[in-house]
Amino acid sequence: MSKEPKHIAPPTSADRFLSLFCRSELLEEVKGDLHECFGIEQEEKGTFRARWLYWYHVLHFLRPFAIKNKRQNSNIIIMYKSYFKFAWRNILKHKGSALMNVLSLSVGIACFVFIFIYLKGELGYDKFHQDADRIHRVVIDLVESDGKILPDATTPPALAPALKTNFAEVEASVRIFPGWGTKFLMGVNEDQKFYEEGLIRTDSTFFDVFSFPFIHGNAETALNNPRQLVITRSAALKYFNRVDVVGEVLTVFSMRNAKVKITGVIEDVPENSHFKFDFLTRLTFRDLDDNWGWWNYYTYVKLANGADVNGLQAKLPAFYERSRPDQDNYAPIYTQAITDIHLKSNLKWELGTNGNMSNIYIFGALALFVLLISCINYLNLTVAGSLKRMKEVGVRKVFGAHRQSLISQFLIEALLMVIFSVLLGGLLAEFIFQNTADVLGKEMSIVDSENLLVFGLIAIAVLVVGLLTGLYPALHLSSFKVSNAVKGIVSKSGKPALALRKSLLVIQFAISGVMIIGTIVVFQQLRHLQNTELGFDAEQVLMIENANALSSQETLKTELNKMPGVSEVGATTGVVGGQNWTTTIGYPDEVLLNYVVADPEFMSVMDFEFVAGRNFSREFATDVQGNNIIVNEQGLKELGLSLDDVGKPIPITKQNDTIRNGSILGVVKDFHFTNFKSEIKPFGFYFRDRPQSHLGIKLSTANLSETMSQIESAWNDLANGAPFEYYFLDESYGAMNAQENKLLNIMSYLTFLAIFIAFIGMFAIANLTIKDKRKEIAIRKVLGASTSGVSNMITSKFLTLVLIANLIAGPLAYLVMQQWLDGFAYRTSLGVTVFAIAIVSTLLVAWFTVGFQSFKAAISNPVKSLRQD
Amino acid sequence: MKGTQLGEFEELVLLIIGVLYPNAYGLKIRIEIMEQTGRKVAIGAVHSALSRLQDKGFVKSQLAEATHERGGRRKRLFQITATGKQAIEKNHELRNSLWNKIPDMALKGLNYGGSF
Structure with missing residues (x-):
C-alpha cells in the first residue's frame, strides 16, 4: 500500500451547512463526490484553494433539486400555516376594527418617520465636511458706544489671516465674501449671459477648510491665482451644457468684463450646507490683511488635529484687543462650531436662512406624541378586540391546543397587523414627503439608502412594540381555565386592565389637548403678526431689481409714470424688509x-x-447733501432728539475729530423692517438724486396683468438685454414669517392626526364598554330607566375622562406656549378662549363618538340583550 | 413535449454517462466533461443535470458498494435507459440530417485556415 498523503479534511463548517439544506437521500453521494473532489483539488492546487473551492461547490448545491422540501410532513409548518390562516380570517371578520387599528398605527408611524427624517436632515447640517468637528466660524459682535451689543456674524477681513499667524491651533483659516445681494451678470459670450447671485469671493485656503468634492480640477491649485473660478456642476451645465469645463473662460460683465478661467468643477453644494454658492473666485481687494475696519467678511477656521476649541476661545478676546489698540469698547469675539450654525446661530447677517432649535424640539415632541398616541391606541384596540375571543380560546383548548400554540397564534396576529401598519406607514410617509416638498423647502424621500435605514430601524422598533402588545392578550387569554373560557366568564382581574385602559385614554386626550392649544396659539400669533400694522403699505408694490442695468433710469421712470396702471415710481438702494445698509450716526452718542x-x-x-x-x-x-435724513420715530428717540429738533441743523456725527451737522428733515411712523421677533430699530433714509439699484412701483389694482406686460416691454426697451426681475413687496414680507408658517402647517396636520387617532381609540373603548354593559343596560331599562338616562350614564363617564385630560393639558400647554411666545417682541396674548376651544372640541369629539354608540345601545330591545348566553 | 426535450448540457452528461459505462458517477462525469470540453463545471451543476435526467427517465441509477476512498460513502452509479438512448439517437439523427441538408455552397470558402 502506498503511503497516503497527509490528509486534511475539507472545512467542517461547509459540511455542516450542506447537511442543513441538502436532502438526506442525496447527502451521502453528494458528500462523497465533494470529498473526493477536495482530495484531487488539494493535490493539484494546495489546501488553501481547495478549501475555498469546496465552499464554492457546496454553495453550488443550493439548487431546487437538492434542497430539502420542508413543506411536507412538518407539524410545525402546518401549524404555522393554520395560524396565519386563522389570523387572516380573524382580520377579515373584524374588518372595521382591523382597519382602524392598522390605520391609526400606520398614521402614527408615518408621522414619526416623516418628522424623524426631517429632523435628521436639520440636525445634519454641515456634517458632510471632512473633520466637520474641527471647523469653526469666528464671529465678532458689534458694540455701540453706549455699550449695546448687537450679535453679528460678520468680521473684518484682517481677522482670518491674523488668526492663522497668531495661533498654532489654527490649521487653516479662510474668509468668505458673499455677493451681498449683488447680481453679477456673467456669461460665455454676449448672447448667453445670466444674472448670478451665488458668487462667493474667498481665499485660496477655501478647500483647506471646507470639503466640496471636485469632479474636475484640483482643490490644491484651483484658487491659487486671481481670475480663477470654481463652479458647481449645475452652473457648468447651465453655461456649457457639460461638466468637463476646466480651462473654459467666463466673462463677468458686471466686473468690468473681467475674464475668469474655470479651474475646477465641484458637485453642487449639498442641501444641508449653511451657505450655498454656485461660483467661487479669489478675493482681489487690496490690503485686506490689515483691514480691521470693514465688517463684511465671514471668518472660518479649521483647527489642528487635537486642538481644543475652548482653549482658543479663551485667548480670542485678548488677541482681539491686541490687534485693535485704537478701540474703546471691545465686542465679544467667539467661535461657533460649523455644525451648530444652522440651528443655533441667529445673528444679524447670517449667510442663509437658519433653522430654529426650538422648532426642532417642538417637532420632535410632536412626533413622539403622535407615535405614543397611536401605540397606546394599538394596545387598547388589540386588548379590547382579543377579549371578545374568549370563547374561541376555550374551544381551541377543548380541542387540545397547548398554551404555547395559543400564544403563537395571538403573536402571529399581532405581527401581521404590525407588518401591515409598518408598510402602510412607510407608504404614507413617502406620500407626505412627496406632497410637502414646498412646505419644507427641500425634496426628501424615504427611498434613499440612509433614510431607508432609519425607516428600517423604526420599523423594527415598532415591530417589537407590536409583539409586546400582542404578548399581553396572548398570555392573558391563554391563562384561563377551559370551563370558564368556554362560558365566557372573564376572571375578576379585569379591573386593573380597565383602569389601565382608562388612564391610557386620559393620556391620549391630554396630548391631543396640548396639541390643539399649541396649534391655536401658533395660529393666533401668526395672525397677530400678519395683522400687525407694518407702518407702510406693502400691497401692490412691485420691486424691480437690477435697475442699475438700465441705460437711463429717468426714461423708464417717465415711461412708467405714463401708464394708467402705475401710480408712482421711486428708486432706492435697498428694500425695506429686505437688505439694507447700516451706519453709525449721532453725536455725542452713536446710534446704529x-x-x-x-x-x-x-x-x-x-x-x-x-x-x-x-x-x-x-x-x-x-x-441731497450730507446728513440730511428722514428717520423713524425709534431713530429720533435713540438719537436723543425730540420733534422740536426736526428741520434744525444739529451736530449729527463726528468724522476725523470734526463734528458735522446734519438735519432731520422728517420723521416717519415706526415700521417693521425685520421679522417680528425683534423690536423696531432705528431706520433712516438718505436722498441722492441718481439711479439706484431698485425701483419701487406702486400699482393700481385694475388690469394688473396688462400693466405688468407694459412694464416689462418698457424695461426691455431700456435694459440692454438684462432680464426683468421683480417681486411684490407683500410677498417678500410674508416670507419673513416662513419659519412660523412652516411650524403652523406641520402642527395643524399633526394635531388633526392626533385627534383622529384619539377619536378612534375612544370609539373602540366605548364600543367595548357598551358591549360589556349590555346586560346592565337591559336590566336598567326593564326596571324603568329612560333611554336618555341610560345613554347619559355611559357618556358621562367618558366625558369625565376627557375633562380630566384637559385639566392636565391646560397648564402644560400654557407653560410651553408662554415660553414660545416669549421669543417674539410682538406677541399675542394667551386668552381663555384658547383653552375653552380645546376643552369644547375634545368634549365634542368624545360626546360624538360615545354618545352615538351609547344611544344605540340604550334604544336596543332589552329582551335581545338578556336572552344572549 | 417539454419534459422529453434534451438540453445541451443534459445531452453532454448523457453521452458522458455512456462513455464512462459502467462507472459513471457525479464527480467522474464532471472530470470527464472538463477534460473533453475544457468547460469549467461545478459538481452541483452535474448533480442537478443528473437529477433532471433521472426525472425525465433518461437515466437510472443505483448505489454502488461502499469503498474506502470516500470515507465509506457510497457512489451513485448512473446508466442510460432505453428512453435515454432513444433521445440521444434522435438528437444525433436530427443533427446528421440537418448537416446533410446544408448545401455545399453555404460552406464553401469557410475553410479552416488552410489553403485551397
Missing part, C-alpha cells in the same frame, strides 16, 4: 442706523406716514 438711499417718490410709493417734518423734495438742493 439701518438705512437706504431713496428718492421722494419712493417714500410715497411706500406710503410712509410722516409724524413731523416733510418728505424729501427736489426743490431743496440741500436735501
Whole structure:
C-alpha cells in the first residue's frame, strides 16, 4: 500500500451547512463526490484553494433539486400555516376594527418617520465636511458706544489671516465674501449671459477648510491665482451644457468684463450646507490683511488635529484687543462650531436662512406624541378586540391546543397587523414627503439608502412594540381555565386592565389637548403678526431689481409714470424688509442706523406716514447733501432728539475729530423692517438724486396683468438685454414669517392626526364598554330607566375622562406656549378662549363618538340583550 | 413535449454517462466533461443535470458498494435507459440530417485556415 498523503479534511463548517439544506437521500453521494473532489483539488492546487473551492461547490448545491422540501410532513409548518390562516380570517371578520387599528398605527408611524427624517436632515447640517468637528466660524459682535451689543456674524477681513499667524491651533483659516445681494451678470459670450447671485469671493485656503468634492480640477491649485473660478456642476451645465469645463473662460460683465478661467468643477453644494454658492473666485481687494475696519467678511477656521476649541476661545478676546489698540469698547469675539450654525446661530447677517432649535424640539415632541398616541391606541384596540375571543380560546383548548400554540397564534396576529401598519406607514410617509416638498423647502424621500435605514430601524422598533402588545392578550387569554373560557366568564382581574385602559385614554386626550392649544396659539400669533400694522403699505408694490442695468433710469421712470396702471415710481438702494445698509450716526452718542438711499417718490410709493417734518423734495438742493435724513420715530428717540429738533441743523456725527451737522428733515411712523421677533430699530433714509439699484412701483389694482406686460416691454426697451426681475413687496414680507408658517402647517396636520387617532381609540373603548354593559343596560331599562338616562350614564363617564385630560393639558400647554411666545417682541396674548376651544372640541369629539354608540345601545330591545348566553 | 426535450448540457452528461459505462458517477462525469470540453463545471451543476435526467427517465441509477476512498460513502452509479438512448439517437439523427441538408455552397470558402 502506498503511503497516503497527509490528509486534511475539507472545512467542517461547509459540511455542516450542506447537511442543513441538502436532502438526506442525496447527502451521502453528494458528500462523497465533494470529498473526493477536495482530495484531487488539494493535490493539484494546495489546501488553501481547495478549501475555498469546496465552499464554492457546496454553495453550488443550493439548487431546487437538492434542497430539502420542508413543506411536507412538518407539524410545525402546518401549524404555522393554520395560524396565519386563522389570523387572516380573524382580520377579515373584524374588518372595521382591523382597519382602524392598522390605520391609526400606520398614521402614527408615518408621522414619526416623516418628522424623524426631517429632523435628521436639520440636525445634519454641515456634517458632510471632512473633520466637520474641527471647523469653526469666528464671529465678532458689534458694540455701540453706549455699550449695546448687537450679535453679528460678520468680521473684518484682517481677522482670518491674523488668526492663522497668531495661533498654532489654527490649521487653516479662510474668509468668505458673499455677493451681498449683488447680481453679477456673467456669461460665455454676449448672447448667453445670466444674472448670478451665488458668487462667493474667498481665499485660496477655501478647500483647506471646507470639503466640496471636485469632479474636475484640483482643490490644491484651483484658487491659487486671481481670475480663477470654481463652479458647481449645475452652473457648468447651465453655461456649457457639460461638466468637463476646466480651462473654459467666463466673462463677468458686471466686473468690468473681467475674464475668469474655470479651474475646477465641484458637485453642487449639498442641501444641508449653511451657505450655498454656485461660483467661487479669489478675493482681489487690496490690503485686506490689515483691514480691521470693514465688517463684511465671514471668518472660518479649521483647527489642528487635537486642538481644543475652548482653549482658543479663551485667548480670542485678548488677541482681539491686541490687534485693535485704537478701540474703546471691545465686542465679544467667539467661535461657533460649523455644525451648530444652522440651528443655533441667529445673528444679524447670517449667510442663509437658519433653522430654529426650538422648532426642532417642538417637532420632535410632536412626533413622539403622535407615535405614543397611536401605540397606546394599538394596545387598547388589540386588548379590547382579543377579549371578545374568549370563547374561541376555550374551544381551541377543548380541542387540545397547548398554551404555547395559543400564544403563537395571538403573536402571529399581532405581527401581521404590525407588518401591515409598518408598510402602510412607510407608504404614507413617502406620500407626505412627496406632497410637502414646498412646505419644507427641500425634496426628501424615504427611498434613499440612509433614510431607508432609519425607516428600517423604526420599523423594527415598532415591530417589537407590536409583539409586546400582542404578548399581553396572548398570555392573558391563554391563562384561563377551559370551563370558564368556554362560558365566557372573564376572571375578576379585569379591573386593573380597565383602569389601565382608562388612564391610557386620559393620556391620549391630554396630548391631543396640548396639541390643539399649541396649534391655536401658533395660529393666533401668526395672525397677530400678519395683522400687525407694518407702518407702510406693502400691497401692490412691485420691486424691480437690477435697475442699475438700465441705460437711463429717468426714461423708464417717465415711461412708467405714463401708464394708467402705475401710480408712482421711486428708486432706492435697498428694500425695506429686505437688505439694507447700516451706519453709525449721532453725536455725542452713536446710534446704529439701518438705512437706504431713496428718492421722494419712493417714500410715497411706500406710503410712509410722516409724524413731523416733510418728505424729501427736489426743490431743496440741500436735501441731497450730507446728513440730511428722514428717520423713524425709534431713530429720533435713540438719537436723543425730540420733534422740536426736526428741520434744525444739529451736530449729527463726528468724522476725523470734526463734528458735522446734519438735519432731520422728517420723521416717519415706526415700521417693521425685520421679522417680528425683534423690536423696531432705528431706520433712516438718505436722498441722492441718481439711479439706484431698485425701483419701487406702486400699482393700481385694475388690469394688473396688462400693466405688468407694459412694464416689462418698457424695461426691455431700456435694459440692454438684462432680464426683468421683480417681486411684490407683500410677498417678500410674508416670507419673513416662513419659519412660523412652516411650524403652523406641520402642527395643524399633526394635531388633526392626533385627534383622529384619539377619536378612534375612544370609539373602540366605548364600543367595548357598551358591549360589556349590555346586560346592565337591559336590566336598567326593564326596571324603568329612560333611554336618555341610560345613554347619559355611559357618556358621562367618558366625558369625565376627557375633562380630566384637559385639566392636565391646560397648564402644560400654557407653560410651553408662554415660553414660545416669549421669543417674539410682538406677541399675542394667551386668552381663555384658547383653552375653552380645546376643552369644547375634545368634549365634542368624545360626546360624538360615545354618545352615538351609547344611544344605540340604550334604544336596543332589552329582551335581545338578556336572552344572549 | 417539454419534459422529453434534451438540453445541451443534459445531452453532454448523457453521452458522458455512456462513455464512462459502467462507472459513471457525479464527480467522474464532471472530470470527464472538463477534460473533453475544457468547460469549467461545478459538481452541483452535474448533480442537478443528473437529477433532471433521472426525472425525465433518461437515466437510472443505483448505489454502488461502499469503498474506502470516500470515507465509506457510497457512489451513485448512473446508466442510460432505453428512453435515454432513444433521445440521444434522435438528437444525433436530427443533427446528421440537418448537416446533410446544408448545401455545399453555404460552406464553401469557410475553410479552416488552410489553403485551397
